[in-house]
Amino acid sequence: xxxxVGDLYEVxxxxxxxxxxxxxxxxxxxxxxxxxxxxxxxxxxxxxxRFKAVQQAYDIxxxxxxxxxxxxxxxxxxxxxxEPGMSGGPDLDDILAQMFGMGGMGxxxxxxxxxxxxRASPNEExxxxxxxxDLYKGKTVRFASTKNVICSLCxxxxxxxxxxxxxxxxxxxxxxxxxxxxxGQFLTQSTVVCSTCNGDGQFFAAKDKCKKCKGKKTNEEKKxxxxxxxxxxxxxxxxxxxxxxxxxxxxxxxxxxxxxVEEEHDIFKRAGADLMATIDVTLAESLTGFSRVVIKHxxxxxxxxxxxxxxxxxxxxGQVLKVPGEGMPIKRSDARGDLYLIVNVKFPDEQxxxxxxxxxxxxEMLPKPDVRIQADTIDEVEYDPxxxxxxxxxxxxxxxxxxxDDDEEGGTAQCATQ
Numbered sequence: 001x002x003x004x005v006g007d008l009y010e011v012x013x014x015x016x017x018x019x020x021x022x023x024x025x026x027x028x029x030x031x032x033x034x035x036x037x038x039x040x041x042x043x044x045x046x047x048x049x050r051f052k053a054v055q056q057a058y059d060i061x062x063x064x065x066x067x068x069x070x071x072x073x074x075x076x077x078x079x080x081x082x083e084p085g086m087s088g089g090p091d092l093d094d095i096l097a098q099m100f101g102m103g104g105m106g107x108x109x110x111x112x113x114x115x116x117x118x119r120a121s122p123n124e125e126x127x128x129x130x131x132x133x134d135l136y137k138g139k140t141v142r143f144a145s146t147k148n149v150i151c152s153l154c155x156x157x158x159x160x161x162x163x164x165x166x167x168x169x170x171x172x173x174x175x176x177x178x179x180x181x182x183x184g185q186f187l188t189q190s191t192v193v194c195s196t197c198n199g200d201g202q203f204f205a206a207k208d209k210c211k212k213c214k215g216k217k218t219n220e221e222k223k224x225x226x227x228x229x230x231x232x233x234x235x236x237x238x239x240x241x242x243x244x245x246x247x248x249x250x251x252x253x254x255x256x257x258x259x260x261v262e263e264e265h266d267i268f269k270r271a272g273a274d275l276m277a278t279i280d281v282t283l284a285e286s287l288t289g290f291s292r293v294v295i296k297h298x299x300x301x302x303x304x305x306x307x308x309x310x311x312x313x314x315x316x317x318g319q320v321l322k323v324p325g326e327g328m329p330i331k332r333s334d335a336r337g338d339l340y341l342i343v344n345v346k347f348p349d350e351q352x353x354x355x356x357x358x359x360x361x362x363x364e365m366l367p368k369p370d371v372r373i374q375a376d377t378i379d380e381v382e383y384d385p386x387x388x389x390x391x392x393x394x395x396x397x398x399x400x401x402x403x404x405d406d407d408e409e410g411g412t413a414q415c416a417t418q
């Protein structure tokens with residue numbers, strides 16, 4: 001590869017035989033010098049471009065395999081993200097064949113009978129939001145999809161049956177071309193798809209184009225697709241429809257891949273195969289017991305509890321009731337997680353106005369208070385029944401505490417200056 005302006009070694013200002021340690025040090029120095037936060041606002045846009053160029057140079061040159069590809073084939077061996085392979089550019093399989101002596105085998109790999117391996121067209125990936133109820137029960141979803149299919153008239157040729165495509169003079173039949181792009185003070189060389197022939201390296205004259213696809217080689221077609229969301233599926237799971245992506249002549253069709261996004265639920269929280277929810281019980285129920293449905297499950301069933309299990313047992317605020325086997329289904333098994341119910345005891349509100357006689361009877365029935373606290377002096381004070389814990393420390397000018405901890409700097413705790 002020629003030493004062109006924009007060469008990755010020049011971006012990092014290192015020689016071509018630089019060690020990985022040299023590359024790492026140069027990257028740190030260049031990244032610091034070109035970081036957008038370290039320059040005036042007027043120069044920020046240029047610095048961002050320069051910073052990205054430095055990052056890309058480091059990503060490629062610090063990786064031994066990528067560096068070997070770059071030294072042999074330049075940026076034409078990479079796509080826009082700095083990974084090997086580029087649509088419309090040199091095929092990575094061809095590059096590897098040249099590097100490892102596999103040329104003359106039709107692109108085939110050893111053990112494959114010399115058959116050419118067809119590249120797959122790009123996969124289509126998208127997020128798919130699913131309700132927790134559907135992840136619990138499982139669901140089949142049918143939807144209409146519009147995709148490109150190879151033209152049935154010209155079989156993906158793009159031209160009439162006996163027509164011959166012309167070689168693209170813009171890219172000299174390569175399908176891609178090298179362009180120079182300015183990045184601040186630097187010029188960088190990159191490979192782009194030829195816009196004249198759309199990366200084919202050839203094209204048909206207007207009179208020779210296929211009448212059905214107008215030379216595009218593919219046509220849009222609607223198709224009903226179906227996906228099944230299995231019971232117990234979770235956030236991040238993938239559902240793959242093999243071969244259902246857009247068709248491209250000469251390539252195997254890619255897949256449509258759905259990435260499940262679990263919607264937040266109003267009642268249940270999930271952790272793996274376990275579920276958690278809060279149930280409300282009255283003060284009377286927590287003390288005397290009940291037998292009723294406390295929550296509606298994700299499949300519509302009512303979950304009934306009987307309390308207490310033993311006479312005299314009461315439910316406390318925040319108590320956790322574990323219901324085995326009522327959590328989420330576990331995929332590919334009959335097992336389920338557990339359901340954790342957090343008890344929220346609802347105390348009477350201001351609308352409850354019991355008589356003095358009722359209150360006296362309650363005092364007799366309920367447990368007596370602890371032993372009185374003894375003190376030399378007793379003051380009866382006023383109080384605000386609606387105080388807010390978030391106000392705690394708000395009147396302290398030191399921000400809630402008058403002490404500073406200087407241990408991290410090797411100092412000792414000191415009283416802050418008031």
